[in-house]
Amino acid sequence: MMAQAAEQQQELGLGDIEVPVETLPKLQQLDLSADKGDATAAMAALYEAIKDCTNCRLHEGRNKFVFGDGNPNAEVIFVGEGPGRDEDLQGKPFVGRAGQLLDKILAAIGFNRTQVYIGNIIKCRPPGNRDPQADEMAACMPYLKKQIELMNPAFICCLGRVAAQALLNTTTPLGKLRGRFHDLEGRKVLVTYHPAALLRFPQYKHDTWEDVKLLRYEYDKLFAK
Ligand code: SF4
Numbered sequence: 008m009m010a011q012a013a014e015q016q017q018e019l020g021l022g023d024i025e026v027p028v029e030t031l032p033k034l035q036q037l038d039l040s041a042d043k044g045d046a047t048a049a050m051a052a053l054y055e056a057i058k059d060c061t062n063c064r065l066h067e068g069r070n071k072f073v074f075g076d077g078n079p080n081a082e083v084i085f086v087g088e089g090p091g092r093d094e095d096l097q098g099k100p101f102v103g104r105a106g107q108l109l110d111k112i113l114a115a116i117g118f119n120r121t122q123v124y125i126g127n128i129i130k131c132r133p134p135g136n137r138d139p140q141a142d143e144m145a146a147c148m149p150y151l152k153k154q155i156e157l158m159n160p161a162f163i164c165c166l167g168r169v170a171a172q173a174l175l176n177t178t179t180p181l182g183k184l185r186g187r188f189h190d191l192e193g194r195k196v197l198v199t200y201h202p203a204a205l206l207r208f209p210q211y212k213h214d215t216w217e218d219v220k221l222l223r224y225e226y227d228k229l230f231a232k
Pocket of ligand 1: 066130131
């Protein structure tokens with residue numbers, strides 16, 4: 008049984024992430040291969056398949072499952088740690104004060120929400136906005152990994168320590184991860200501060216600005232006409 012689960016995990020491109028076995032059949036049953044050039048339908052199918060997920064304790068307190076938002080064909084995905092109160096109520100990522108700041112950060116580098124995708128490591132709000140726990144992230148990570156695989160973006164921008172450490176599978180502090188690109192299966196990963204942290208510690212805004220400028224610079228090298 009264990010070997011079969013490991014095999015399924017490899018087939019799904021989930022690497023070494025520890026995935027609860029109950030997550031695998033749901034992902035495997037999906038036909039997500041329809042149109043490699045347009046991830047819209049595949050992302051919608053993935054949403055339908057996982058929106059009622061009960062794979063970890065966080066489903067117990069959720070109002071709304073927060074799948075992600077934006078353009079499924081974007082070349083940049085921004086990844087936070089998980090929904091907060093406003094996101095849980097509205098079912099969309101980054102809609103509270105931190106979300107408004109993210110919109111400003113995006114605008115400062117010439118993006119809006121229709122040009123990028125925004126998601127989270129976990130899809131249900133942790134009680135009291137605590138950090139997600141390791142087993143909750145392990146349970147939910149296959150969904151984000153599948154979203155990334157379907158979108159196939161060139162860039163991933165991790166917002167905050169929790170998202171960065173989870174995606175890059177490291178314990179290195181954020182201050183040492185930011186400011187440069189990391190490789191994740193051929194994608195360029197940039198790490199910067201979470202907008203909620205910037206609301207509390209405005210002194211990090213300068214570094215964030217430098218990070219997102221770097222993102223835009225690299226993006227333009229690949230995609231500017
Ligand atoms: S946080 Fe993720 S794994 Fe946990 S119940 Fe929600 S969707 Fe499922």
